[in-house]
Amino acid sequence: MAEKKRGAQSVLLQNRPRVLSFASMAGPKEAEGPLAGTFDETFTDDTLGEKSWERGEAKMLEHTVDLALSKARVYADAVDAFLGGDLLNQIVSASYTARQLGAPFLGLYGACSTMAESLLLGALLVDGGYADRVVCATCSHFATAERQYRFPLELGNQRTPTAQWTVTGAGATLLGRGEAKGLPLRLTAATIGRVVDKQQTDINNMGAAMAPAAADTLLAHLRDLHRSVQDYDLIVTGDLGCVGYDLMCLLCEQKGVSLDERYIDCGCEVFSPEQDVHAGGSGCGCSACCLNGWLFRRMLSGEIRRLLFLATGALMSTTTSQQGESIPAIAHAVTLEVEEG
């Protein structure tokens, strides 16, 4: 049984669940970006041959989960739980994926923090002995998100300089028990985030809404586990973009924590400046496809040995925004480590 300190948001996972496999898919714009070679599969038709973007998004997630399972040679009936969600209303992409997979399903909503939330909860289920194998996965799609949250794409609306571009992509991680055979990657600690809301109301500036939540969770993680930034080779936020990245550095600096060169944001990495995405990439799929491709590969190559994955989510809806509410935000964190044997 794990030991939980009063007031702490973080736990160390005694049984150190193992990453058995991972997979990622990304769309046409992401395939032209700097991380092009790191995804398992990319596609050029953003409906993936389906009759709607929404069906295409579900197909992308279904296929990414299948890829992760096939890499580990695990059949769907050996999956004890699928934990996931997405940006669409009622997380329909994840629900349809769960329907196809047939495994027990725990639906999550953490907006763009979902990859970290699913890894966190999945790892606790495995660490506690409640599951042997869990799939943690999420996705997002530019076209479905744009028309749900903003405007019909056909309008060709202008975007503000602080706006971010929703990544069309998906990522899936298969976690298993510490003693299972698999990759030399383990999930060793987790921090559950709190909702932080600094009264930001501009839905075209998600980075500013989410940066305080990212800083809150990072500081809680370091405090709870008596760690410093230097204990990590890399700290990675999900999709703060360039506006949120700068704010995150500033907020941590104000608390005496210098992030220096050990900190990157997936939203700043997934597209190049020439791709005209303004403040960077966003969406559940942004950090999911970066982690389950580029970042895990860098860990396997020995370049990064200990990584803090800190995905951030903005929890507003179009209704609350139209009603003038500010944007609540959250960030969850998991520690991933390279460990041989």
Next chain:
Amino acid sequence: MAEKKRGAQSVLLQNRPRVLSFASMAGPKEAEGPLAGTFDETFTDDTLGEKSWERGEAKMLEHTVDLALSKARVYADAVDAFLGGDLLNQIVSASYTARQLGAPFLGLYGACSTMAESLLLGALLVDGGYADRVVCATCSHFATAERQYRFPLELGNQRTPTAQWTVTGAGATLLGRGEAKGLPLRLTAATIGRVVDKQQTDINNMGAAMAPAAADTLLAHLRDLHRSVQDYDLIVTGDLGCVGYDLMCLLCEQKGVSLDERYIDCGCEVFSPEQDVHAGGSGCGCSACCLNGWLFRRMLSGEIRRLLFLATGALMSTTTSQQGESIPAIAHAVTLEVEEG
């Protein structure tokens, strides 16, 4: 560490997390129904004095969580996690509640199965030692659900005979470690549901969409734990309503399981036939306010000693319904037992 059998969807919780307190609130129509005296608080103004129904819904959930904490004399900073969600897009009622509470937050989406999903995951966190105290809560509101999922209320649309009436209500359970002082109520087993979709496309007949998922989870629970219906004093589904209730009985009967007089559905109990709600009550709040009032009180009075709480959810969105997709459904189950000492 718990022991998980391959292929099983269910686990027995070795440390038997304890219900420290529970609370419920309900709206004007529910306050005129047969369960009127079992809610902690009821209200007549369905905006609860706020400027919108959505703000009112969030206030209802916030207040219900506060009630549960104050009954157990637990401060918010002693809550290790709040697990919850609701029916609104991006689960905004739960997110705003998490913002006010300030506790670490794990957002869930299981539609009307959310009360069971939150109890299940919350109990696993406590059982595994990852948390000492967790709040599991959810809510729904007739007016916000109606205008989000169906039509503006001002239209006065006719409802079909199979339609259900979304309950305006909220429920919260505070769970703690088995050795904690609290009520003589424990959560002893849990079953994670799978998505079941029998190609039902009528969004005015949720009962028919959800009954197969309820049957699937009940049968998995009985199979995994080698139990029979007779091992329970009462089996309670969330909001199948009268159409789904009959289907559930039929589906179980076909598998050789007779539910007889040990089975009820919250959707059939929360309103009286005279209240003109057609097939019964529905919404996350339906099973949440029935459990955290009427049912827990019946357990404390000694009338029920072992209860299976099986909340069901329909996982469609308005977009997928308009695109002609069928309705995926899910049900999660938890066993609650009276135990002195």
